[in-house]
Amino acid sequence: MNKDSENEYIAALTDLHAGLNHKGPGDSDFSYNILQNLSTLPLKPRIADLGCGSGASALLLAQHYQSTVMAVDSSSVFIEELKARAEQVGLEHLIIPIHGDMAKLDWSVGSLDLLWSEGAAYNLGFEQSLKIWRPLLTNSSIAVISEMSWFTDNLPEPAIAYWQNAYPTMGTETENINRANRSGFRVLSTHRLPSQIWWVNYYEPLCQRIQQIEITPITQLVIRETxxxxxxFKQFSDSYGYTFYVLQAA
Structure with missing residues (x-):
């Protein structure tokens, strides 16, 4: 795929997800249960949500901590959605929307107490993202990152074939724990996102959105892949899904 075609593909993928509360599998109650147990954080933590989409997690974090959240996404469309949603719920004073590259943040070393990222680390690769983001954290800082993970070593062939093409570095939970340890973290806990959440919060709204968008050759490709x-996932959700890794910088 050449650069023009790649840009068209990204634009079509963005359009498909426009207006969706969750740009990937996730659930605010599930995330809230995790952040409630992050007891080592300061009262007003310095927070970033990387790959924030339209802000489901950023708004949750801002509301819970009543602290500023730097929310970064590469999509200007999603950042505009975030701004509108923050205003709607009266949290615009706590959200700093940043249209940018989460791999190229010019922030100071040790500038964050809490780094949150749902369903976005795969863009860089899990281990690579951890190594890039680790300098932003102090030794007591926490990172909560959801990552596509294999749940078993006995993998079904169709799932292997698909993900070897879509995300070849996808690892088991054990492999990802080892990657985190190599990248300067210790793993405090892991939490698997229930498969039902994929359908209720992501796939079902996505199916409705597919019925609404204008069909072009590139959107047909995006829809077919989706x-x-x-x-x-309907066949093999017992074998893989998103795991939330709660990490402490070591």
């Missing part, structure tokens, strides 16, 4: 992903 439907393939959904069909695969």
């Amino acid at each position: 439907q393939e992903e959904m069909g695969l």
